[in-house]
Ligand SMILES: Cc1cc2nc3c(=O)[nH]c(=O)nc-3n(C[C@H](O)[C@H](O)[C@H](O)COP(=O)(O)OP(=O)(O)OC[C@H]3O[C@@H](n4cnc5c(N)ncnc54)[C@H](O)[C@@H]3O)c2cc1C
Ligand code: FES
């Protein structure tokens with residue numbers, strides 16, 4: 321079957337999709353977006369986290385056919401997505417999440433959403449690098465998408481809030497402390513800008 | 515495989531009538547795991563995501579009509595006051611990503627003895643609203659679970675909603691697992707005080723082939739509370755009564771040994787959770803009772 325949906329603000333079509341295929345498979349194997357990782361395919365690790373109509377979900381557990389006509393943001397689109405959000409003043413303007421309008425505005429920027437090339441890093445991405453929160457990097461895309469969404473909802477998270485928001489993402493390398501540091505850093509920088 | 519994509523509830527019922535083997539998919543957090551691992555190759559997948567009605571809830575005078583696909587996150591955010599037990603249970607499910615997709619309809623569809631919604635529904639009191647092209651019926655929650663991962667749905671029926679009694683007193687939910695997130699219950703316990711009817715209801719998860727109530731324990735406690743005038747005097751429940759209640763709850767289990775825990779551990783843990791949740795809810799009931807008296 322064919323599935324038409326919006327990925328990182330641009331309309332996309334995937335053909336020859338098998339009916340039992342996951343969104344993760346479509347993103348990686350049909351659209352050439354390998355940022356979302358496949359580690360467990362059973363919802364346990366969070367490395368495949370994307371936003372579906374603004375909501376963080378495990379893309380390995382969404383059937384491809386279920387995303388017809390809907391909007392997906394992957395880690396490849398995160399930098400532009402965060403930039404757009406910042407330019408509109410974040411949640412205060414009501415432009416929170418991946419509204420169609422946001423997505424359309426974002427698509428008009430002419431940056432390569434497929435590879436993310438040419439885009440600056442989002443604050444969360446930069447903070448992960450600065451805090452040394454990336455080792456093998458396999459868990460990183462899922463954590464970035466989840467952490468970015470939490471900071472959008474909750475610009476001033478407590479440590480408990482961070483742990484809760486990231487409780488669906490496993491990391492085998494870092495021991496999580498540097499990840500905590502990175503999210504605290506991103507939150508602090510976000511606070512300075514406002 | 516065929517992917518059926520009904521745009522309305524009526525279309526979904528018609529599709530299910532035409533293809534009774536079709537597997538409904540809501541959040542997909544159970545169905546997709548089975549497909550990804552080749553444990554299931556349904557002929558038809560019946561997508562329910564397009565049916566907006568299933569994601570809505572109505573708060574009535576007596577009960578909440580909770581659409582089958584309302585995700586756990588929405589229950590935690592919006593229905594903590596009306597459905598405290600279910601909201602607490604929802605919070606223990608998996609992770610934010612899973613709670614954003616999975617809901618009570620899927621939990622009932624799977625009918626795993628370990629499903630976290632079940633003890634809360636049993637304790638609160640609920641009816642499952644199911645429908646087919648033949649018509650609609652309400653299945654009392656006590657009759658819904660018919661065996662290990664089996665429920666009372668007919669092949670052409672879908673779950674439209676769950677009608678859950680609004681809380682008229684404190685409710686608690688307790689779950690044993692190895693960490694706070696992403697844990698299938700070793701065993702679980704839900705308890706609801708119903709001061710209006712002066713009854714206590716329970717729900718036990720993962721300690722019998724189906725989710726069950728501890729009915730003998732409930733009857734014992736209801737009689738003991740009545741006899742001692744506890745609902746009126748708001749006294750601390752006598753330790754011997756709490757212990758007897760806990761023992762009877764443990765006795766209501768019919769657990770097995772498996773990778774998550776042994777039968778005897780489960781029985782023991784259910785007893786401990788029964789005593790704790792009774793103490794927590796009763797303390798909270800006494801607190802409110804004392805406040806109302808103080809005001810009057
Ligand atoms: C990593 C992970 C962790 C988990 N942890 C927990 C946990 O801690 N506690 C817990 O209880 N569960 C847990 N689960 C299981 C799952 O998330 C829940 O059972 C959830 O409630 C399923 O909801 P869903 O909408 O995703 O169901 P789906 O997967 O869409 O469907 C589940 C079943 O219900 C049927 N169904 C769905 N909707 C309907 C309907 N309207 N009418 C008739 N049948 C229907 C489907 O055909 C299927 O058989 C976990 C799952 C994963 C992947
Ligand atoms: S690959 Fe989806 S949660 Fe692990």
Ligand code: FES
Pocket residue numbers: 453454455456457458459460490491492493494
């Ligand atoms: S950095 Fe290797 S899994 Fe997290």
